Amino acid sequence: MTHAAASIALLALGGAAVWIYPRSILAFLVFQCALLAIYVARVPWWLRAALLAFGLLVMMPVIGGRNGYYLEVATQVCIFAALALGLNIVVGLAGLLDLGYVAFFAVGAYTWAIVGSPHGNVIFGGGFPLPAWMFYVFLLVGLLVAAITGVLLGLPVLRLRGDYLAIVTLGFGEVIRVLANNLDKPINITNGPKGLTPISRPPLPYFVEYNQGFYFLVLLIVIVVILVNRRLEDSHIGRAWEAMREDELAAQAMGVPLVRSKLLAFACGASFAGVMGVVFSAKQIFINPESFTFLESIGVLAMVILGGMGSIPGAVVGATVVTVLNIQVLKGLSLWLNELKNAGTTILGYNLANLPTQLEPAKYERMVFGIILVVMMIVRPQGLFPARRRQRELAHLGEGTPPAAPPS
Amino acid sequence: MKHVTLRGGLVLALALAVALLPGASPIEAQGKGTIKIATQSPLSGGQAALGEGIKLGTQLAIDKFKGNLEKAGFKVELVPFDDQAKPDVGVANAKNIIADKDILAVIGHLNSGVAIPSSEVYKETNLTMISPANTNPTVTDRGYGNVNRVCGRDDVQGVVGSEFAAGTVKAKSVYIVHDKTTYGQGVAEFFRDDAKKKGLNVAGFEGTEEKSNFDPILTPIKAKNPSLIYFGGIYDQGAPFFKQASEKGIKAKFMGPDGMDSSDLTKIAGKAVVGMYYTSAAGPASALTGAKGFVDDYKKKFSKNPEPYAAEAYDATAIALKAIEAAAKGGKLPSREAVSAAVRQVKHKGITGEIEFDGKGDRKKALYFVLQVASDNPEKWGENKIVKQLTIAAPSAKK
C-alpha cells in the first residue's frame, strides 16, 4: 500500500513541480523519475498501468502545453526508444553485433523524404510531393523497404560471426551514409549534402496543438513496437534467436534454422528503424546525411546495453536515460552554470564571471556524458533493467555478485 | 563489487532533484527585465573550433553594443547552446530556446543541416534567427520572416571566384576539390558551372571527406598539372590540402572561398599558401577600420585570432541588438514579432560591409573581396591585400 500511495504522491509532485516551475529542468526530471518509480514500485498491475497511462497520455501533453521543450524531449525519447527496441532484437536477442544500425533509420527517412518533398519530381517526373495523408501509407512502405534492406545486408554476412559481423555492419552503415551524401550525381536521388526539404508532415485532425498530436502519434508507434516485441520475445522465433545467441551450433543441432532466424532478426530490427525514419523525416521537415553518422549507431547501441541487453524495459529506459541526459540534463546543467556565471556568483572566493571562455560549461557536455557511461557500466554492468534470463547468468559468472533486485 | 540497486538510485536521484528544485528556477533579474541572445553552434566535437568562433563573436558583440539597452534598464545576456552539429540536438535546443521568453534572438547555426529544421521551430514563435554561416540557398529561399543571414550565398561566392579565376588570373585549366558538405560542395559546384560557362577547362572535380591524407587525390592533380586549384571548404581541411599539394611539388595557383579566411590557414600551411587567393565578404583588417578594431578586441579578450564566422556572428549580433533597441522604444520589453520585423529594417555598417536584409533575409547587396595571402606569418593575416572587389546582389528565389 505504501508503494501505491508513494507512486501517486510522486506523480502528483512531479506534475505540480513542472506546473510551478515550467522552466526548471529538475522539475521535469522529478516527473520522469516519478514515471520510472511507478514502473518499479510494488503495486497491482492495473494501478501501474493506470498511473503510467495517466502520466503519459494526460499529464505529459499538459506539461508539453506549459513548456513545448519537454514535449520535444518526450517525442525524441519515443523515437530513440523505438530504435533501441529494434536494435535490441538484433543485438540483445539474436546476439548479432550491429554497428551500422542507423543505416536502416536513414533508409526509412529517405523513403518518405524523397516522395514527401518536391524532390520526387526530379527523379520520377511530376506529381510530388505526395499528399500528406500518404505518410501513413509510407509508414508501412518505410517498414518494408528497411526490412528488405535488412535482409540484403543479412544475406552476404550470414557466415560471419562476432566482430567480423560487427565490422561489416559498420561498413554497411558508412556505405549508406556515403551513398546518401553522394547520390546527387550521376542521377540526383538524395540531393547529396544539401538534403531534402520541405518534407510533408502527416495530417493530425483531432488535436488542437500539432506537436501534441505528433507526440501521441510517436507514442502510439512505440506502444505498438513494444507489444510486437513482447510477442516476438515469447514466440517460437524469439526462443530461436536466444538459442542462437547462446550457442549457434547447439541451436542448429536443436533444429533452429540459422539462415532464416538471422535474416528475420535483421529484418525485424531494421523494420522498426524504418518506421521511425519515416516519422523522423516528417518531424524534422529537413534531412541530410549528417543525421545518420556512425556516432548515431553507437548512441543507439549504448542505449541498448545501458538498459540491459535483451530486455524490453531495458531498451526503453536506456533510450530514455541517454536521450534525457544528452538533450535535457547536461544541457540544463550547463545553462544553469551559465546563469550563475552571468549573475557573477562567487564560489569559494572565485567569481564565476571571470571564468575563461575555454572552460565554458556547454563545451564539456560530451566529456561528462563519457564519464557517466563508464561509471554506469562499472556500477551496473548488467544494465539498468536486465533481462531476467541474463540476470541469472550473470549471478553465475561474476564471483560473489548477488543478483540485482528484480524490476517488479 | 556491490551492485547499486535501481530503487536505491532512484530514491537518491529523486531526493536530490527535489532538494535542488527551488534553486533551479531561473534567477530573477533586477530592472526592467533580461534580454537574452542565444547562440547555437557546435561547441564540442570535430567542428567545435568553428562553432566556438560563432559563440565568441557573439559574446564580443554583446559586450560592445549592450550599452544602450543597459541604459534603458535591461540586462543583456548571452546563452550559448551546443548543437553538436546534430539536427536532433539542434531542434531540442530550439524548443528549449523558444520556451525561454527572455531570448529575443538566435545567432546560429554553423551547419545548414541543423539550421533548417531548427529554424522551423523558431518560426513557431517568430523568433528571429540571424545566421553567420549557413550559405545553403534553402535557408532563406523558404521566405520565412524570421530567418536572415549575414553570410553570402553559395551561388554568389562561387561565381565571384570563377570570375576572378577567368578574368584576372587568366587560368587555363582549373581543378576543383570540395569537402562534401553543403557549404563546400555548394560553392564548388557554382564555381565549376560558371567556370565552364566562361570557357575554362575544368580538369577535374572531386569531393572528399578526408581530413588528413590527401596524397591519393593530389597524385592525379599533379599529373594533370592545372593552372589553378580551387578548394571548396574550410581552412582546417584546405590548409593541409594545400600544404601537401605544395610539398608534392604542385605548381598551380591556389584559391578558396571564405572558409579559408582564417589566420590558421597560414599557421597550418605556412609558406605553401603565400600568394593564395580567397574570396570573402569580410575585408581585411588593414582595409576596413572597423575590422581592425574587431580583430584587436577579439585578440585582447580571447588571446587568439578570430575564427572564420566570428566576424559574421559579431555583425549578426550587432544587428540583433540594434533591432531589439528599435523594437524596445518606449522602454518595454519588445515582443519576438517586433524584433523579427525590426531586423529587416536595420541598416548596419558592420565589419563585413554594409548590411541590409531583403524580403527573404538575404543581404541586399553583398560586397565581395578577392584577397591574396601576403605572408606565412599568422600574425600578419590582417595585411592580406585586396586584389579585386565585386558587388553582387543575391539572386531572387527560383520558385
Add this chain to the structure above:
Amino acid sequence: MDLQLLVTIFPQVLLDGILLGFMYALIALGYTMVYGVLEFINFAHSEIFIVGAFVGVEILLGLKSAGLLEAIPWLPVLLLVLVAGMAASGLLAVSIERIAYRPLRHAPRLIPLISAIGVSFFLQDAIRLFESIWRNAFNLVYPTLDVLNRRYDLTSTIDIPLKSVVVIAAALLMLWALWALVNRTKIGTAIRAVAEDQAAASLMGINVNRIISLTFLIGGAMGGAAGVLFGVQYSLVNPYTGFIPGLKAFTAAVLGGIGNIPGAMVGGLVLGLLEAFAASYLSLLTGGAFGAEYKDIFAFSVLILILIFRPKGLLGEVVRERA
C-alpha cells in the same frame, strides 16, 4: 579515359597506398593485440593514438620555442619524440584498462565496449580542455623539419619525401620487433598463453593481470608511435582527428584476421592500397561520374567480399574459434 595518365601515375599511387597502409597497420596493432588477449574491441584506441600525436607535437613545439629544433640533427629529435609518444600512449592505455575495463572483465563482452566508448568521448574533450588552456588552440601543427620534406626522385614522374621513407622504415621495424617479442621471447609466450586460456595460464604461474596490462602497454605504445608518425606525415592534429583513422585501422585489423599480428600488417596494406587506388582512379575511370568520395564505399565493399570468401579475415586461420 586517359590511359596514358593511368599508367603514369600508377607507381605513385602504389607508393601512396603503401604509406597509408603502414600507418593503418601500426594503429591496427593496438586493436589486434588487445583483441587477441581479451576478445574485446578497445574503442578508445583511436584516442590513445592521438594522444601520442599530441605528446609529439608538444615536445617538438617545446624544442622549437627553446631554439633547439634546428640545432639538433633530425634523427635524435625524431627518436626522442617517438619514444615519448610511445611511453605516454602506452601508460595511458594501461591506466584506461585499470580504471575502465578491469572491473568489467567478467561482464558480458559488449559491456566493456560501451565503457570504451565512454572513455573515447571523455578523452577527446579532455585533450581539448588541456590544449585549449595550455595553448589556447587545439588544432596543432607539427613544426616542419625541412630535412624530412626533402624529396627523392625515383623516376622522372615519381618521387618520395624522406619523411615517408622514415614512416615506412619505422613501421617495418616496429612490426618486426613486435612479432619477435610475441613469438621469440618468454613474455611473448606468456601473452600467447593468456590469449589461449586465461585460467590455464594463471595455473601455470602466469600473472594474468600483469600480462594484460603489458598487452595494453605494447598496443598503446604502437598506437603512440603511429600517432607521432601520423603527425610527422600529415602535420595537422586535433583531438578529433584520431577517430576516422582509428575506425579504418580497426577495419584493417579485422580484414587481416583480428588477433593476428602479421594479419594487421596485411590488412592495413590492403586497405591502404584500396583507398589510394579508389581515390586516385575512380574519377578517371568513370569519367567523373564517381569520384574520390566513393573510396570508403569501395574499400568497404571489397572488405565485405573478402570476408564472404574468408570469414575469418585474410590470415585468420590462426585464430581459434570460441563459442
